[in-house]
Amino acid sequence: MKRIFPTHPIEEAVVENPWHKLRSFTDARIGLGRAGVSVPTKHLLAFQLAHAQAIDAVHSPLNIDGLTASFAEQDWSMEQAPIRLHSQAENRATYLQRPDWGRRLHRTSIERLQEHSTSRSEPYDLAIVIVDGLSAFAIEENTVPFLNELLPRLQGDAAPWSIAPLCIVEQGRVAIGDPIGEILNARCVIVLVGERPGLSSPDSMGLYLTWAPKAGLTDAYRNCISNIRLAGLNHHDAARKAYYLLSEARTKKLSGVQLKDRTDDSVLEHDNEQHNFLVSQPK
Numbered sequence: 001m002k003r004i005f006p007t008h009p010i011e012e013a014v015v016e017n018p019w020h021k022l023r024s025f026t027d028a029r030i031g032l033g034r035a036g037v038s039v040p041t042k043h044l045l046a047f048q049l050a051h052a053q054a055i056d057a058v059h060s061p062l063n064i065d066g067l068t069a070s071f072a073e074q075d076w077s078m079e080q081a082p083i084r085l086h087s088q089a090e091n092r093a094t095y096l097q098r099p100d101w102g103r104r105l106h107r108t109s110i111e112r113l114q115e116h117s118t119s120r121s122e123p124y125d126l127a128i129v130i131v132d133g134l135s136a137f138a139i140e141e142n143t144v145p146f147l148n149e150l151l152p153r154l155q156g157d158a159a160p161w162s163i164a165p166l167c168i169v170e171q172g173r174v175a176i177g178d179p180i181g182e183i184l185n186a187r188c189v190i191v192l193v194g195e196r197p198g199l200s201s202p203d204s205m206g207l208y209l210t211w212a213p214k215a216g217l218t219d220a221y222r223n224c225i226s227n228i229r230l231a232g233l234n235h236h237d238a239a240r241k242a243y244y245l246l247s248e249a250r251t252k253k254l255s256g257v258q259l260k261d262r263t264d265d266s267v268l269e270h271d272n273e274q275h276n277f278l279v280s281q282p283k
Contacts, residue, residue, distance in 0.1 A: 014040045027200035027231070050199040057194070057202040059092055062136035064168055070144050071166065076151040082130075082166040083116065085109040085180070089171040102173035105180065109169075113183040116165070120185070124164040126154070126246070127186035127213075131172035135194030135202060142205040142228055142235065143192055149239030154246070161246075174208050174222070181213030188249055189213040190242065195226065203229050207238065209245050211255035221256040223249075 019031030032043045039047075068082055088104045089095035095102050105113075130143055154161040164184045169176055174191055181189030188211050195204040207225040210217060223245050228238040244263045249255045 053202045054197040057135040057137045057197040060136050062132040080165040082168050085167055085169045087171045087176055095171040103175040117184055124186040125161040127164040127181045127184050127189045129167045129177040129180050129191045131169045131193040133194035134196045138194035138203045138205040141203045145235040149235050150242055153243045178213040178217050179215040209255055211249045223255050223259055
C-alpha cells in the first residue's frame with residue numbers, strides 16, 4: 001500500500017516559552033519551553049553538562065605546580081616561593097565528610113610556618129592564603145588575574161604593605177586562614193577560596209578578610225567578597241573592593257560586622273547632598 005505523506009509543514013516539536021527573552025539578563029534556567037511533557041533536549045543536555053562541570057570542580061585537585069609557575073611569571077613575583085600547606089583532611093573524601101578538619105592545619109604545616117616566622121622579627125601587614133576549597137578550578141582561573149589587580153594597588157600605596165610569602169593550602173576551608181595569619185604574625189589575612197560550584201558557576205572564587213587573625217574566630221570577624229569571576233564580579237572591581245576593605249581595616253584595626261563595605265555608596269563617588277524627594281528643591 002502506498003503511503004501518503006502530508007504536504008503541509010509539520011509543527012515544531014518544541015513549544016517556546018514567552019519568558020525565554022529574559023535569559024539574556026540572567027544565567028537562571030527560565031523560559032526553557034517544553035517538548036511534550038519534558039524540557040527540550042538541548043536544555044536537558046546543557047543542564048547535565050553543568051552538573052558534570054560542578055562535580056569536576058569539587059573533585060579535581062589543585063594544580064599547585066602550575067599555579068606557582070604562573071606566580072613566577074608576574075611583575076609582582078615575590079622573592080620567596082609560596083609556602084605549600086595542608087589541612088588535617090588527608091584526602092578529598094575526608095575533606096567533604098569532615099569540614100572541621102579542613103579548618104585546621106596539619107602538624108607538619110604548622111611546623112613549616114613556625115620555621116618561617118622565627119626567621120623574621122617584624123610582623124607582616126598582610127598574609128595572602130590561597131585555598132582550593134570546593135572548587136580548585138575557580139582558584140586556577142581567578143587567582144592570578146585578581147592578584148594582578150590587587151598587588152599593584154598595595155605596592156603603590158602611600159604606606160606600602162609588607163606582605164608575607166603566599167600560602168597555598170590543599171583541602172582547606174575559609175577558617176584555616178586565621179591560624180596561618182596568627183603563626184606568620186600578620187596583622188591582616190585574606191583568604192582566596194574556591195566557592196561551592198553552582199549549576200552556572202563552577203569557577204566562582206570568594207575572598208575573606210580578617211583583621212588580627214587567630215585560631216577560633218567566627219564568621220562575624222570576617223568580611224566577604226563573593227562570586228569573583230569574569231561572569232560575576234570581575235577582577236578589577238573585586239580588587240577595588242578588597243583594597244578599600246584592607247585600607248579601612250588597617251585604619252580602624254577591625255573587620256567583620258564592624259567594618260562596612262561602602263564602595264558602592266553614592267556618597268563615596270559624588271559630593272551630592274542628600275535631599276528629601278518629598279520637598280521641592282530651590283532652583
